[in-house]
Amino acid sequence: MNINQFKKEAHNLVDWMFEYHNNIKKYPIKSKVKPGEIYDSLQSSIPEDGESFEKIFQDFENKIMPGITHWQNPNFYAFFPANNSFPSILAEMLISTIGAQCMMWDTSPAATELEEKVTDWLRDFMGLPSRWKGVINDTASIGTICSLLTARELKNDFKSNSDGINNNRYRVYGSKEAHSSIEKAVKIIGIGSKNYIKINTNSDLSIDINDLEKKINEDINNGYVPIAIISTFGTTGTVSFDDINKTCLLANKYKIWHHIDAAYAGSVLIVDEYKKYIKNLDLADSFLFNPHKWLLTNFDCSLYYVKDHNLLTKTLEIHPEYLKSSNKKIKNYKDWSLQLGRRFRALKLWFVLRTYGKKGLKKYILNHINLAKYLNKKIKSDKNFEITCNQNINMINFRFRPYNANFKNLDLDTLNFDLISKLNNTGEIYISHTKIEDKVSIRMPIGSTFADKKTVDESWDLIKKTSNNIIQKN
Numbered sequence: 476m477n478i479n480q481f482k483k484e485a486h487n488l489v490d491w492m493f494e495y496h497n498n499i500k501k502y503p504i505k506s507k508v509k510p511g512e513i514y515d516s517l518q519s520s521i522p523e524d525g526e527s528f529e530k531i532f533q534d535f536e537n538k539i540m541p542g543i544t545h546w547q548n549p550n551f552y553a554f555f556p557a558n559n560s561f562p563s564i565l566a567e568m569l570i571s572t573i574g575a576q577c578m579m580w581d582t583s584p585a586a587t588e589l590e591e592k593v594t595d596w597l598r599d600f601m602g603l604p605s606r607w608k609g610v611i612n613d614t615a616s617i618g619t620i621c622s623l624l625t626a627r628e629l630k631n632d633f634k635s636n637s638d639g640i641n642n643n644r645y646r647v648y649g650s651k652e653a654h655s656s657i658e659k660a661v662k663i664i665g666i667g668s669k670n671y672i673k674i675n676t677n678s679d680l681s682i683d684i685n686d687l688e689k690k691i692n693e694d695i696n697n698g699y700v701p702i703a704i705i706s707t708f709g710t711t712g713t714v715s716f717d718d719i720n721k722t723c724l725l726a727n728k729y730k731i732w733h734h735i736d737a738a739y740a741g742s743v744l745i746v747d748e749y750k751k752y753i754k755n756l757d758l759a760d761s762f763l764f765n766p767h768k769w770l771l772t773n774f775d776c777s778l779y780y781v782k783d784h785n786l787l788t789k790t791l792e793i794h795p796e797y798l799k800s801s802n803k804k805i806k807n808y809k810d811w812s813l814q815l816g817r818r819f820r821a822l823k824l825w826f827v828l829r830t831y832g833k834k835g836l837k838k839y840i841l842n843h844i845n846l847a848k849y850l851n852k853k854i855k856s857d858k859n860f861e862i863t864c865n866q867n868i869n870m871i872n873f874r875f876r877p878y879n880a881n882f883k884n885l886d887l888d889t890l891n892f893d894l895i896s897k898l899n900n901t902g903e904i905y906i907s908h909t910k911i912e913d914k915v916s917i918r919m920p921i922g923s924t925f926a927d928k929k930t931v932d933e934s935w936d937l938i939k940k941t942s943n944n945i946i947q948k949n
């Protein structure tokens with residue numbers, strides 16, 4: 476492809492992008508293809524001769540698009556959103572056009588300095604301590620691994636980096652509701668998942684601080700070495716909030732590293748009334764959240780903040796001859812995370828923050844919380860449904876429970892799975908579930924960029940209609 480063809484096709488793609496977003500509801504949200512169908516439809520090997528863009532694009536439309544799940548449809552409620560926005564998409568176009576690999580200051584000074592600027596901006600906007608510094612990773616999983624590695628090295632005077640871990644007695648603590656990425660990180664840092672201690676939760680599914688302190692004391696008495704506590708600001712199942720302030724005090728009392736996983740809910744901190752939940756944060760050590768979940772920035776974009784960035788770089792830095800920089804004093808983000816090569820993620824965040832401004836971003840978050848309140852009220856007043864957890868910010872947890880039928884819990888689980896599957900098969904909505912007290916519960920985080928009262932009403936009408944059909948057939 477020459478540069479003139481590139482120009483022509485790029486213009487065509489912009490038109491396609493417009494049509495896609497303008498007509499997103501015409502696609503079934505959850506792809507309907509069968510396992511292996513896409514693979515089997517594709518050529519068995521790389522073509523001998525290069526093919527035209529036109530032909531490749533035709534296959535993209537005919538073979539790839541049917542296998543896409545449409546995360547940007549406003550009736551997408553599964554998992555957590557990965558919401559993008561038009562300024563973010565435009566920035567992604569520039570990022571791939573420039574194609575810079577931003578591992579060091581030298582390899583694109585603007586990328587490094589913009590990354591420092593946008594992470595500082597968000598730190599201040601969210602009310603994180605002003606001396607903390609941030610870095611942009613692809614995902615929260617990576618931030619958590621970096622945090623636990625730092626905790627491990629700090630405990631061992633940075634010796635396990637060189638000597639490996641001997642006679643491991645280290646322990647990490649998180650609640651039973653903490654995300655699986657924590658356990659995975661514990662496995663990866665080499666201390667073994669049996670040393671990840673899952674703490675009981677309170678009735679609101681937040682970490683039980685008394686149980687946490689009890690387990691820490693038991694471990695110390697038995698010769699174990701607590702290295703880190705992970706608290707969750709917004710759990711995955713129900714967006715429940717651990718008491719960050721109390722956990723900060725506890726971790727400080729026992730001098731244990733404290734990391735806060737706010738992957739999803741961290742964005743809510745831009746709204747002032749939520750800042751009281753992190754007033755002791757200066758006693759913690761690290762914090763992460765994903766603008767790619769709930770702050771209008773295309774996947775991937777996860778911000779990891781640390782109180783003392785020197786501990787992070789001391790844990791991760793490595794300086795082979797071929798990567799020596801021109802100036803020792805400058806920041807090289809390659810030493811702030813796991814991978815060497817880095818995308819220019821700061822650009823899309825900068826486009827988003829400037830396009831919406833503080834007012835627009837707060838309005839966006841509050842709109843979702845209000846829509847969730849609106850839907851929660853509807854569900855509460857419907858006798859065929861029950862709310863299974865108090866509404867946390869923009870998350871609703873509920874289940875289908877026909878009032879005039881006598882169901883055992885097991886039947887209700889089956890019934891709810893049936894409802895979810897029927898809803899997802901309509902192609903007009905995508906929802907997923909969790910278990911609360913071992914009972915299947917539907918979860919609906921309202922966080923799509925394009926969610927409004929109309930889409931929420933549409934979704935609820937569909938849920939009602941589908942559940943009524945199930946009632947009539949039983």
Ligand SMILES: Cc1ncc(COP(=O)(O)O)c(C=O)c1O
Pocket residue numbers: 555613614615616617654656707709710711736737738739765777
């Ligand atoms: C609370 C929490 N932490 C961590 C993660 C992992 O996020 P990532 O995919 O960015 O690694 C998730 C994903 O949903 C999450 O909900």
